[in-house]
Amino acid sequence: MSIQTINPNTNKTIKSFDEMTDKIVDAKIEKANLTFTDWKKTSYQERADLLHKVADLMRAKKTDLAKIITLEMGKLLSQAEGEIDVSASILDYYADNGETFLADKILDPEHGAAIIRNSPIGVLLGVMPWNFPFYQVVRFAAPNIMVGNTIVLKHASIVPQCAEAIEKLFEEANAPEGLYTNLYISGKNASKLVADKRIKGVSLTGSEDAGASIAMEAGKHLKKVVLELGGNDPFIILEDADIEKTVEWAVVGRMNNNGQCCVASKRFIAVEAIADKFLEKFKEKLSQMKVGDPMDPNTELGPLSSEAAAVHLADQLNRSIDEGATVLLGGKRPEREGAFMEPTILTDLKPEMTAYYEELFGPVASFYIVKDENEAIELANDSQFGLGASIFTQDVERGKAIADQIDSGMVFINHPTWTQADLPFGGTKRSGFGRELSELGIHEFVNKKLIRISGLNDPF
Numbered sequence: 001m002s003i004q005t006i007n008p009n010t011n012k013t014i015k016s017f018d019e020m021t022d023k024i025v026d027a028k029i030e031k032a033n034l035t036f037t038d039w040k041k042t043s044y045q046e047r048a049d050l051l052h053k054v055a056d057l058m059r060a061k062k063t064d065l066a067k068i069i070t071l072e073m074g075k076l077l078s079q080a081e082g083e084i085d086v087s088a089s090i091l092d093y094y095a096d097n098g099e100t101f102l103a104d105k106i107l108d109p110e111h112g113a114a115i116i117r118n119s120p121i122g123v124l125l126g127v128m129p130w131n132f133p134f135y136q137v138v139r140f141a142a143p144n145i146m147v148g149n150t151i152v153l154k155h156a157s158i159v160p161q162c163a164e165a166i167e168k169l170f171e172e173a174n175a176p177e178g179l180y181t182n183l184y185i186s187g188k189n190a191s192k193l194v195a196d197k198r199i200k201g202v203s204l205t206g207s208e209d210a211g212a213s214i215a216m217e218a219g220k221h222l223k224k225v226v227l228e229l230g231g232n233d234p235f236i237i238l239e240d241a242d243i244e245k246t247v248e249w250a251v252v253g254r255m256n257n258n259g260q261c262c263v264a265s266k267r268f269i270a271v272e273a274i275a276d277k278f279l280e281k282f283k284e285k286l287s288q289m290k291v292g293d294p295m296d297p298n299t300e301l302g303p304l305s306s307e308a309a310a311v312h313l314a315d316q317l318n319r320s321i322d323e324g325a326t327v328l329l330g331g332k333r334p335e336r337e338g339a340f341m342e343p344t345i346l347t348d349l350k351p352e353m354t355a356y357y358e359e360l361f362g363p364v365a366s367f368y369i370v371k372d373e374n375e376a377i378e379l380a381n382d383s384q385f386g387l388g389a390s391i392f393t394q395d396v397e398r399g400k401a402i403a404d405q406i407d408s409g410m411v412f413i414n415h416p417t418w419t420q421a422d423l424p425f426g427g428t429k430r431s432g433f434g435r436e437l438s439e440l441g442i443h444e445f446v447n448k449k450l451i452r453i454s455g456l457n458d459p460f
């Protein structure tokens with residue numbers, strides 16, 4: 001197991017980190033547990049002040065932090081700066097709204113009085129992926145710090161400097177030691193930690209395999225778990241869609257983050273009346289994308305996060321081609337160093353082919369033509385995932401009626417699936433369970449404690 005920064009633009013190793021020993025991990029969890037006994041007594045104001053401070057520091061260091069993201073996982077620098085902005089906005093959002101979201105709920109029972117009080121539960125384990133190395137962490141940590149919980153975080157092994165930078169932001173904001181703590185450990189060891197009595201809940205964002213491993217441990221040890229897993233989002237193009245805008249959003253939906261978003265638009269499903277027109281323009285735009293160094297402001301498509309990710313994607317493509325899929329554009333690794341893949345469009349996909357059901361985590365669009373709206377809905381739902389979905393139509397009522405029939409956690413009309421602090425995020429089916437962000441996200445790891453006040457002579 002290696003925890004390393006390897007620049008995916010060159011595949012050169014930049015820095016290595018030692019995995020923490022069991023003894024160190026134990027001491028870190030113990031400290032987080034001790035800190036919980038104090039942190040749970042702090043006021044919402046104190047917690048909010050801390051989150052605002054972390055947000056301010058993040059904004060002040062935006063470019064430096066963004067460069068670490070780009071160095072470690074290859075995101076375009078401008079998009080990495082955007083990620084820092086969104087992350088800071090999430091910290092502010094929970095600082096500003098957390099107290100209201102967590103306020104006592106007054107009930108009106110038949111006798112006496114009752115309230116529901118939201119109490120913190122203790123140390124939480126976060127297991128996070130590399131694809132949005134700041135945003136993913138913040139959307140889990142910010143609401144829970146506001147609740148009064150404390151956090152131990154196992155970040156993806158390929159972004160250790162991002163992990164380090166986030167922990168440092170909390171230190172610089174004068175967070176008490178043990179409130180937010182990195183664990184430099186392997187995924188396997190993270191699963192084992194779920195059994196620890198001091199860990200009261202676990203949240204994982206990542207692949208189905210990692211999710212299943214964590215959920216198995218959580219089930220065995222009766223711990224609350226939130227899972228944000230993969231997706232194979234449909235992008236439905238109806239005959240009345242505005243073609244220019246739809247193509248623009250299709251490019252963003254598929255290629256943002258070099259094609260590595262859980263909620264990327266992955267399956268483009270066009271009704272036959274508009275399919276040729278859409279495909280011609282979509283293909284033209286993808287073929288013109290400037291592939292290169294993600295630090296270069298002129299680059300439009302950078303590398304995948306690692307050589308292993310590029311090899312895996314190339315293997316999925318090759319298997320699909322062998323199984324009969326047609327490549328309309330790209331389909332190969334470009335002749336250059338780094339973890340690159342050409343912008344690619346696949347078509348003629350059938351359920352027995354690799355690319356039909358598997359998530360393709362990179363710049364590869366699957367293209368389907370259907371007869372009509374009903375076929376589009378049927379195909380959209382023919383997936384084990386259910387994260388996001390997009391519908392492009394100029395008739396919003398029609399879009400809403402279709403949204404009702406799509407099995408996914410989020411449906412966007414005339415936009416690719418996207419995220420902001422005040423909108424809930426999460427999926428259904430094998431995309432996981434639980435929600436992050438918005439008011440929903442702050443209620444995942446709380447004890448909703450009933451406090452009942454009765455008159456001594458009230459009936460039993």
Ligand code: NAP
Nearest residue numbers: 128129155156157187191206207210213228229230231262
């Ligand atoms: P991954 O391999 O599952 O890694 C995610 C995290 O889980 C990493 O910290 C990883 O550690 C850890 N991990 C790996 N195996 C584990 C195990 N057996 N037990 C416990 N933890 C384990 O996922 P990835 O390839 O980095 O990320 C891509 C996947 O995440 C895609 O499927 C994507 O759709 C999904 N994703 C979902 C969302 C969402 O909100 N739904 C958001 C972003 C990404 P190591 O790095 O040490 O292996």
